[in-house]
Amino acid sequence: MTLVSTPSRAPYGREAKYDPLRADNAPITTYYDQPQLKKSHWGTRVALYIFIAGLSGGAQLIATAADLAGGEQHRGVVRRGRHIALLGVFFGPPLLIWDLHSPDRFYNMLRIFRRTSPMSIGTYILSSFSLFSLMTATAQLAGWRKAAQLTQLPAAIAGAGMTTYTASLLTATSTPLWAAAPRSLALQFAGSSFGAAAAALQLAGRVDGDEAAAPVLEGLALAATATEFVGALAAERRHRALGIADAASVNTASGALYKLGALGLGTAVPLASYAGKLIGGRPRPWLMMTTALAVLAGSFALRLSVLAAGNESAQRPQQSLRFARREKVR
Amino acid sequence: MTKIHRRFADRVAGFVRDWSLPRQIAGESPYSKAAESSLSQNLRPRLTEADKVGTIICPYCAVGCSQLAYAKNGRIIHVEGDPRSPINQGTLCPKGSATFGWLTSERRLDHVLYRAPYGEHWERRPLAWAMDRIAWLVKQTRDETFVDELPDGTLVNHTLAMASLGGATLDNEENYLIKKLFCGGLGMVWIENQARV
C-alpha cells in the first residue's frame, strides 16, 4: 500500500503537459493500485467449451474437405470427422448453459441478434452448427450420402465460425490482453482449433487402424500449428508495443501455462517433430501419436492460459490504464 | 404436474411476449426499442404505491432539512429530501439520506428489555410492567431523599438522588414535559442533555 498521498502530476487541462498518447514508460500513478476494470467470470468451463468448439468445428471442416476433394481412401476421415463434430453438439451448449449465472433463462440467448456482440453471433453459429452437424451425422449413419453432402456445407461454414468466433468474443472486451491484438488472437485460435482437429483425426484413425490419410493430417497439423505460432509471435510483439508484455510473463501461473502449455506443447513440440520427420524421413508411429496428443493438450492449454492471463491483466491497473492510453495511436 | 406445466407455459408466453427478433425484423433497433422488455414498459417509481406521505424534519443534525416520508400499509417505504424547503431545497447529506435506513435498521428494538440487579442477561418484560416498576422506583427514591430545607433553614424543595440525561434529539414538547414533570413536579435538579457535550 503506497503512502497515502500521491505525488502530484503535471496539470492535465489547458496546458496539458501530460499527453496520453506519448509512450512514456514511467509508472502510472494509479488509484491506490485498485483494479480499474472488472475481470470476467470465465474460467475452465469456458476454456473447455472454446477447445471443444474449435475441435468440433475444425473436424467438420476437415471432414467436408475430405469428402469433397478426397478419394475413397478418405472415407474413414469423413466419417470420423463427422463423429468428432458431434462433441461440439453434445458438450458445447450444456457447458455454456452451466456457466450462466441464471441458467434457467438460457433461451434468452435466442431472444435477439446483435451484430456487435460476438456472443450473440456465436449463439447462432453454435445453434446452426449443432443442427447441421447432427443432420450430417445422422445422414452419415443412415448412409444417405447425398443428404450428408448437402447438409455438410452449412455445417462446415458454421464450423469455420466455431473455430474462431470465440477469439472475437474475447477480443471484443476491454480486458487488455484480449483486446490488444484482435487479429493475432483470431489466428491463434483458428490455428489451434485446426491443429487439434487434425491431431484428433490422426488419433482416431490410428484407433480405427485406417491411417491412409495420416500424411495429409500431419501436413494439415503442421500448417495449423505454424498459423498458431505466427499468431503468437504477432501477439507478443503487439503486447510489447503496448507495454503490457509482462501479462504472459513467467512469474504468473497463467503466464507459465501459456509459455509451456500453449507454446511449448501446442507449437514447439509438433513443429520440431514434423521438422525432424522431414529431415530424418523415418516415420516413428509413437512420435506421431505423442505429437498429436501434445497438439491437443497445447490447444486446451492455450485457451485456459489466455483466459486466466486475460483476467489477471484486467486486475492490474498499471496495465489496463496503459492499454487505455494507446487506443488513439491506431 | 400442472404447476410445472403452468410455469413452463408462463416462460414460453413471457419469451414470446418479449421476443425481440420479430420486432427487430420489423425495423426496431435491437439496441433500444426492440430490446425493451415488458418490465421496463410498466416500470414506475415505487413511491406510486405509497398510501401516505408527510413532511418530517431530518433527525440528525440541527440544520433542520425537511424530508418527505412515504408510507404504505403503515410502514415507511422511503424517505428523501422535501424540495419545497428553503433550507435544503430537496438535497440531503449522507446521514439525512440514511433516515430510511435508520427507521428500518435491523438493530432496532421493539420490546422492553430488563436486567434484574446482579443479573447476567437481559429478560423481556411487558411495557406496562416496566412503567409501573419505574413509577414505583421514582416515588420510593424521591420519598427517601426529598429535602425541603437545608439545616440553616434555606428553602430547597429538591431531591439530589435522581438525575435525567437527555434530549437534544427529542422534540421540544418532550423536553418541555421532562422539565415540567422532573423539575416542577418531582423537584429534581440533576436535569441535563447533550447541549453541554
Place this chain on the structure above:
Amino acid sequence: MIPDEAELTAGVKIEPGKSYGFFTDTTRCIGCKACEVACKEWNLLPADGLHLTGMSYDNTVGLSASTWRHVAFIEKISDGDGRATEMAPYQSNWLMMSDVCKHCHNAPCLEACPTGALFRTEFDTVVVQQDICNGCGYCVPACPFGVVELNMIDGKAHKCTLCYDRLKGGLEPACAKACPTDSIQFGEVGELQQRAHQRVSELHELGVDSAYLYGVPNSPGATGDLGHLNAFFLLTAEPEAYNLPAAPSRASNRVGPSLSFGLAAAAGLALAAAALFGWQK
C-alpha cells in the same frame, strides 16, 4: 408524490425521447457520500463490507453490483514545497469525485449483451433489465470503466440505471437530488455540456488551469469511439488519478477485424486440407 418533482429539484421537465445524464463537477464535491447513501436507499442495495481501507476517506473502494455510486478521495496536500495553505478556487489539494456508470453513447456493455437485457431507454440511458438478464457476464469485461458487475446471489448483472424508474415518474435521480453542493447535476445532456464548457472557462479565468471535461467530445478528456458520455465529469487531475482510462476503446470495433481474420485463416486451412486430400488422391 409531487408530479414532475424534477422541475423543482433540477429545473428539468423529464420527457421520453430526450437524452438525460449527469454532469459531475468535481470542483464542487465535498466528498460527503450523500450520493452513495441516497442511491443505496432508493435502490434498496445491501451494504457490502465493513473494512477500513486506509485509502484516505474512501472505504467503498469501487463500483460493484451493490454499489452504484463511489466517491474517490485522492490526497495531494504536498503540492510543491511543504503543505498547501493557499489553494486554487473551489476544490483543491484533496480531490474528491463521485464516480458512476458513464451511460456511454456507444456503450460496450450494451453492444456486447447477447440477450438484449442491456438496452438504451427512451431517456437515452443504459439499463440492465432484470427480467431478461441470464447472468452470462459478458458485459462485465466489456465495460472499459469496470462499472457493471454480476451479483453472485441473484445471478444477474447490476449497475446504475440513472434511476430509470424515477425518470418514468418525473423524479430527478436520487443521487443528483441529494447532492448538497450540486456537484452532481442532472439534466439534458446537451444543456449540461453547454453548462460544463461555460464552467470550465469560468474556472480557467479564476486560475484553475487544470480544469477540463472528461467524456465530452473535443476536450482533453474526450473518450474517442465511445462517443460522448451521458454521465461526464469536470476533473482537475489526469483521469488516471481517479482510476479513469485516459483513452478508453470501443470493444465492438474489434469484432470485425478479429472475425474476418479468423474466418480467413479457417478458410485458408480448409483449402489447404482440400488441396492435401486432392493431392493424395
Place this chain on the structure above:
Amino acid sequence: MGSNLAENHPIAFRFVLQAKDKGATIIHVDPRFTRTSALADIYAPIRAGSDIAFLGGLINYILERDLWFKEYALNYTNLSTIIDERFQDASALDGLFSGWDPDSRSYKYDSWQYQGEDVPASIAEHYVNTTESYSEKLRRLEKGPPPRDPTLKHPNTVYQILKRHYAVYTPEKVEATTGCPRAVFLKIAEALTRASGRERTGAFCYAVGWTHHTTGVQMIRAAAVIQALLGNTGRPGGGVFAFRGHSSIQGSTDIPTLYNMLPSYLPQPQAHKPHATLDEYLQSETPPTGFWNNFPKYAVSLLRAWYGDHATKSNQWGFPWIPRIVGDHSQLPMTLAIADGVIRGLFVLGQNPVIGGSNSAMIQRAFANLDWLVVRDFTETETASFWYAGKPVRSGELRPQDIKTEVFLMPGALIGEKEGTFTGTHRLVQFHDKIVEPPGEARSELGFIYHLGRRLQALYADSTDEKDAPVKALTWEYPTSGETDEPSAEAVLKEMNGFTWPDRRQIGDVHELKDDGSTACGVWTYAGVFPKDDHNQARSRRPDGPDGPGTHLGWGFAWPSNRRTIYNRAAADPEGRPWSERKKLIWWDAEKQRWDGYDVVDFEPEKRPDYEPDWSRHPKGMAALDGRSPFTMIADGKSSLFVPSGLKDGPLPTHYEPIESPVHNPLYGQQSSPVAKQWRRPDNHYHPVGDPRFPYVLTTYRLTEHHAGGTPTRSVAVTAELQPEGFIELTPELADGLGIKHLDWVVLSTLRGEIEAKALITERLRPLEISGRRIHQIGMPWHFGWEGYAKGDIANVLTSVVGDANTTMHEGKALTCNLRKGRLRPQ
C-alpha cells in the same frame, strides 16, 4: 473557524458554496486539513486550543490599522463607554484582571463596571458578585446613560482598554502561539477586513470546535468583538453563526432540559441567592433597563402554566415548589455524583453518555453505583450494555454479578413515528408529522413522560404531605389518541405558546403576557408559535418564491416572534437608512413613522431612530434605550465589546492554554483559565504542563458519515460501511519517528485510560512550531463504540472531566496524550 462545516453540516455548506459563486472568500482555520479546507480559498493550520490567540491577533490587526467600521461601532457598541478607574487589564497583571480573589478562585466584578453604574447581563448567569447590595447599585442605571467619551481619548474608554489588551497579540506572537504561518494569518486578516464595511459583510461559522474548551465562551466572544468592530452583526450575511449538532439541541437549550434554567432562560432559583420568595427572585433577577425588564411576566406566566389553578397570588403562584439548585449540576459533575453514590436513579432519554461523556471509563464504573437506570433509545446503546460489555467488565475489573444496577432498556419511537417540533440551529421551530405507528412497544418520549407522570400523580393522589404538593398541583391533562394513548404534541405546543387564563385563548405574541396570573405560558420565547387555536405556525410550509426577499417568514416559526435575524436594527444606520441598498434588511419608513423591512423588526416598531430617553422620569425597560440601541436584550442596548458582568472568566477574551497543554502560555504568566472548573480526584487526574509522558496534542472530532455518539449511524448499515472502524490521524513525520506504518494498530494513553485504534498516516495534519518547539497533533473521531456495525474504542476514555467556568463545557478538543505502536489486548 472552530467548525468543519462541509463535513458536519453539509447542507449549510451548500450556501457557503453559493456565496463562493458570488465571489465570497472562504477561510478555514482548523488543526486538520478537512473536506471544508479542500473547498476553502485559504487554509490556516492552528494548534488546538489556541483560537483566542488567533482571534486576538485579528482584533490587534483591526485596531492597529484602524480598519474598524467607525459609524457602526461608535453608535452600536459600548466602544466609547468609560470603565471604572479601578479596572486593571490582563496586560498589566500578567494574564489576570483586577478583582481576582485567589482564595475563592473567582473575580469580584466591582472594578469592571461602567464608571459609577452596575450593568447586569441579560443571561441567567448574570448575578453580579459585588460586595455592595445589588439592588441599590441598579438604581443608578435609570438616572442617565452610561458615561461615554465619543472622542475615545479617555484612557479608560473600552477602545483604549481594547488597544492595551490586544497590543501583545502581534502577528509574530500569533505564529508563535498557534503555529499558523505569519503570512497566512496576515492574508486572512486582510481578507476579513476587506469583506466588511457598508457594502460587504463577513460571517464567522463556529461549532463545537470552539465550545469544547475551558475557554470556549471567550473564543465565541472574541468573534463577537471582531464582528461588532467590523459592523457585521445583525446584518444579512454577517454575524456569528453557531452550527449545533443535534436535531433539536437549540430546542433542548431553550426549553430547556438543563439544570441552571427554567423554561426559556429564566434562572433556576438558587439556594445561595436571594431567591427564597418570588418577590426576592423577581426583584433580584429583573434588570431595570432593556427587554429583560419584562422578566416578572414570563416567570408568573410559567408558574401559571405549570400549576394552573393551584398557583395563586397567596402561594406566590407555586414558586416555593420549584427546586433550588445548590451548585453546578451539569453532566460533568453529575457523572462524578453518580460515581460518589449521591445519585441512585438515572433516566437516559435518547443520549449515550458512555460515548459522549468525558472520562468514559470513570462513567462506566460510576454507573455500577446506580440503584436503577432507565435507558430509552432505538437500539441497545453502550450506556445500556455497560454492565456486561463495558470497559471495566471486559478488563475484569467488574463482574456483572457484582453490579447492583437495575437496568431498563425501553425502545423509543423515531422521526415519522411521532409528531412534534424540532428547533434547528437557526432558532427555527419546525413541526414534523406522524406518518406511521412506532413498532411494537416502542413509544415516544412524550408518551413515556406523560404516562409516567399520570402514574406518579396516581401514586401521590392521597398523600397529604406538603412535599408531595407539587406533583399533585402539576397541570397534566393532555388529550391522548390511538391505542397507545399517545398525548397530543400540539396540545403541549399550545401550552408552550401560552394562553389566557382561565379561558385558555391562545396568545398572539410575547407582548400579551401579563404578570398578574391572567396568562399562562410555558416557553415565553416561543410565544407566537401557536397564535390561534387552528394556526400552528411551526407547521406552516410557505417559502418565499425565487423573487421573494429570502427571509422565508412563511416557513416555520423562528423564536422570538418569528424573527429571522436578531438585533436586525443594526442593519440600518443610526438615521434608520439601510447601510447598503444591495444588502438592506430593515429601515425606518418616514411616512408611516414605523420601522419596516423584510424581517420581523427587532426593535420597538414606533421608536424613532433619533429617540432619546427622558432621564428625568427614570425610564424603565425599553424606554431607557435610545433609538440607536439595536441590542435590546443588553441593559445599555449596545453590543458589549467589554462585558461588565455575567462572565466568570473576564470582561475581555484572553488567551489561556488548555488545562492540558504541551507548552507554557506564550502570552502571559497565567497558564490556563484561572476560573476553569476542575475536579482533582484519583479517577480524574490532569496532566501537568509540558508533561514529557504525554507530549502530543490530541483533538477529537466527528466525521460527516457519523452523527454525535455514533449510535444513529453506526447501527445503520448504509452509513456504517462508509466509515467502518475507529481510527486516528497522524502526521507522516510523527509516524516515521515512532516506526508506525499505515493502518498499524496503535495505543493512545492518558492518565484516565488507554485505547487502541488503527493509524491513518496523512499529510492533512502537519507538525507545528510552537515557541521554537515542534509539536505534533493527533486527531481521533470520538463517535465509535462497541455496539452497532461500525465499531472502535471510545475516544472519551482519554478525556478528563474539566469545564468552562461559565458553561461547564468539557475540553475534548485539546488535551495531551501519549502514542505507541502495538495493541492494547495481547492479540
